[in-house]
Amino acid sequence: MPVIEVRSKRVGGATYQVPMQVRKNRQQTLAIRWLLLSAREKKGRPMAIKLSDELLAAYNREGAAISKRWRTSTAWPTPTRPSPTSRGERSPPLITS
Numbered sequence: 001m002p003v004i005e006v007r008s009k010r011v012g013g014a015t016y017q018v019p020m021q022v023r024k025n026r027q028q029t030l031a032i033r034w035l036l037l038s039a040r041e042k043k044g045r046p047m048a049i050k051l052s053d054e055l056l057a058a059y060n061r062e063g064a065a066i067s068k069r070w071r072t073s074t075a076w077p078t079p080t081r082p083s084p085t086s087r088g089e090r091s092p093p094l095i096t097s
Contacts, residue, residue: 038064
């Protein structure tokens with residue numbers, strides 16, 4: 001399931017693509033959507049067989065849905081809180097006794 005998703009954020013007159021963490025129910029929705037889309041892309045077989053093949057491939061960490069998950073999760077680093085020095089703040093003084 002995806003952990004990070006890119007969302008549009010409007011600041012002033014500009015729109016930025018900002019990576020954000022994904023809620024649990026949204027993760028499940030995206031995972032199911034990706035499984036269905038990758039099953040629909042396969043042609044020439046009944047949908048039940050295509051979907052079962054895609055589910056088995058996902059279980060084995062293979063298939064189009066897993067590659068989409070991998071591309072999505074590696075596109076952005078995990079959001080973390082910036083360090084105080086990168087925000088321009090001073091670090092706390094060292095106290096030695």
